[in-house]
Amino acid sequence: MSVDPLVADEFVTFPLTVDGVPREVTARWSESLLTVLRDRLGVLGPKTGCGHGRCGACAVRVGVGPDEPHVLCACLVPAATAVGATVETIASLGGPDGELSDVQEAFLAEGAVQCGICTAGFVTAATELLERHECPSRTEIEEALYGNLCRCTGYGRIVAAVESAARTRRERKDPVPLTTRKLTASLRTGPEAAE
Numbered sequence: 001m002s003v004d005p006l007v008a009d010e011f012v013t014f015p016l017t018v019d020g021v022p023r024e025v026t027a028r029w030s031e032s033l034l035t036v037l038r039d040r041l042g043v044l045g046p047k048t049g050c051g052h053g054r055c056g057a058c059a060v061r062v063g064v065g066p067d068e069p070h071v072l073c074a075c076l077v078p079a080a081t082a083v084g085a086t087v088e089t090i091a092s093l094g095g096p097d098g099e100l101s102d103v104q105e106a107f108l109a110e111g112a113v114q115c116g117i118c119t120a121g122f123v124t125a126a127t128e129l130l131e132r133h134e135c136p137s138r139t140e141i142e143e144a145l146y147g148n149l150c151r152c153t154g155y156g157r158i159v160a161a162v163e164s165a166a167r168t169r170r171e172r173k174d175p176v177p178l179t180t181r182k183l184t185a186s187l188r189t190g191p192e193a194a195e
């Protein structure tokens with residue numbers, strides 16, 4: 001969305017809820033949501049990468065009204081167009097006392113974090129994917145992360161981390177592994193019951 005150059009430098013005050021906290025923001029019309037978050041509100045989870053929608057380092061989830069929040073590049077959203085929106089940064093994904101989310105844990109465990117500039121964006125996009133899809137294929141993971149760039153890891157470890165997080169979620173939901181269930185059923189009633 002572009003901003004009328006005649007009003008781009010005018011200040012506007014508007015409400016924004018960031019990571020569950022209602023805030024009042026005064027910013028220029030032309031400022032991006034990323035600038036407002038980092039420079040005006042001190043919310044440093046979203047990172048500044050390319051600054052024009054090509055790297056995903058600034059990804060946050062933005063919800064307006066009753067609509068489900070969606071991942072957007074905060075550098076592309078004129079902040080004042082997000083009036084009244086709810087913004088979830090990486091800080092919304094972990095526990096109340098700073099615990100890491102399962103996706104963040106998986107990134108660490110798989111060695112998918114190096115310099116870290118891209119990580120919040122990848123974790124944000126991966127988290128949204130896993131909320132929609134509990135068993136994504138490798139292709140679906142790669143498609144979901146298509147807008148995120150990483151200069152350090154070579155992507156293989158990032159995809160492995162998302163696969164690992166998905167697997168852990170499925171196992172938590174169904175703590176008895178499938179092979180054990182099949183074996184137990186076959187011991188009770190014969191092999192055909194395990195199908």
Ligand code: FES
Binds near residue numbers: 050052074
């Ligand atoms: S900083 Fe927003 S997409 Fe790169």
Ligand code: FES
Binds near residue numbers: 112116117118152153
């Ligand atoms: S870990 Fe450095 S850019 Fe991804």
